[in-house]
Structure formats: structure tokens, C-alpha cells
Amino acid sequence: MYELLLVTHFIGLAMGVGTSFAAMALGMASKAMPEAERAQFMLRAMAIGKNGSIGLALLLLSGLGMWFYRGIRETMAWGGGAFHAKLTLVVLLIGAFGYLQVLQKRARRAQGGPALARLPKVGGFVLLLGIGIIASAVLAFK
Numbered sequence: 001m002y003e004l005l006l007v008t009h010f011i012g013l014a015m016g017v018g019t020s021f022a023a024m025a026l027g028m029a030s031k032a033m034p035e036a037e038r039a040q041f042m043l044r045a046m047a048i049g050k051n052g053s054i055g056l057a058l059l060l061l062s063g064l065g066m067w068f069y070r071g072i073r074e075t076m077a078w079g080g081g082a083f084h085a086k087l088t089l090v091v092l093l094i095g096a097f098g099y100l101q102v103l104q105k106r107a108r109r110a111q112g113g114p115a116l117a118r119l120p121k122v123g124g125f126v127l128l129l130g131i132g133i134i135a136s137a138v139l140a141f142k
């Protein structure tokens with residue numbers, strides 16, 4: 001059972017952080033496009049966000065599952081300060097991800113506009129948080 005949770009954690013990781021890298025590549029590829037075409041392209045490309053949502057959901061569910069499976073206190077003792085740091089970054093990630101969803105909804109409604117322009121910055125922040133969480137997880141669970 002535990003192995004299944006860990007495999008699910010890594011699939012979630014691939015889907016979640018993979019989506020951030022893909023979004024960055026798509027944003028860079030669209031930079032040379034004329035403004036109107038760029039907006040249409042990015043609005044379509046936002047469809048990959050669904051993979052990011054599924055990835056984050058898998059990470060949270062399997063992460064909590066492993067935490068309960070190993071025992072709350074035992075996992076805290078095992079992971080130490082780095083696990084606390086990881087959990088703090090996870091809370092920030094959930095907040096930033098929620099804001100990303102709000103911006104995407106606004107951009108879709110306005111068919112572009114300021115919300116679409118803000119997406120790359122918030123998306124980049126989400127990617128940085130994801131990398132920070134991976135680093136603290138590796139430091140925590142040696």
C-alpha cells in the first residue's frame with residue numbers, strides 16, 4: 001500500500017511540476033507572436049492547467065496518505081526541519097495555485113487582458129515553489 005502511495009506521489013510530481021515547465025516553454029514560444037494571436041494561443045494552451053490540478057491533487061492525497069500511514073509524529077521526527085519547510089512551501093503553493101486558477105478564469109472571461117498578462121509571473125512563482133518543495137523533500141527524507 002505504501003509503495004502505491006509513493007508511486008502516486010511521483011506521478012503527481014511529474015504531472016504537476018511537468019505542467020509548470022511546459023507552460024514556461026509555451027509562454028516563451030508565444031513571445032514572438034503578434035499580440036492577438038498570442039492571446040488566443042495562450043488561452044488554448046491553458047488547457048494543460050488541468051494536468052497541473054490533477055498532479056497537485058495526487059500529490060496532496062498521496063502525501064497525506066503516506067504521512068498518516070507512517071504516523072504523524074514519526075514522519076515529523078523523520079523529516080525534521082526540512083519537512084516543516086516543505087509543508088510551509090506546500091501551503092504557499094496551494095495559495096499561489098488558487099490565485100493562478102482565478103487569473104485563468106478572468107483571462108478566459110475577458111479573452112486576454114491584464115489577467116492573462118499576469119499569468120507567466122505567477123506561473124513562474126508556482127514553478128519555483130515546486131522546485132523548493134522537491135529540494136526540501138529530498139533533504140527531509142534521506
Ligand code: HEM
Pocket residue numbers: 006009013016017059060062063064066067075090093129130131133134137138139141142
Ligand atoms: C500535503 C502535502 C504533502 C505531504 C504530507 C507529503 C509527504 C511526503 C512524504 C511522507 C514523503 C516521504 C516518502 C518516502 O520516501 O517514503 C514525501 C516524499 C516526497 N515528496 Fe511529498 N508530500 C506532500 C506534497 C508534496 C509536493 C507538493 C511535492 C512537490 C511539488 C512533493 C515532493 C516530494 C518528493 C520529491 C519526495 C521524495 C523525496 C525523497 O524520497 O528523497 N511532495 N512526501
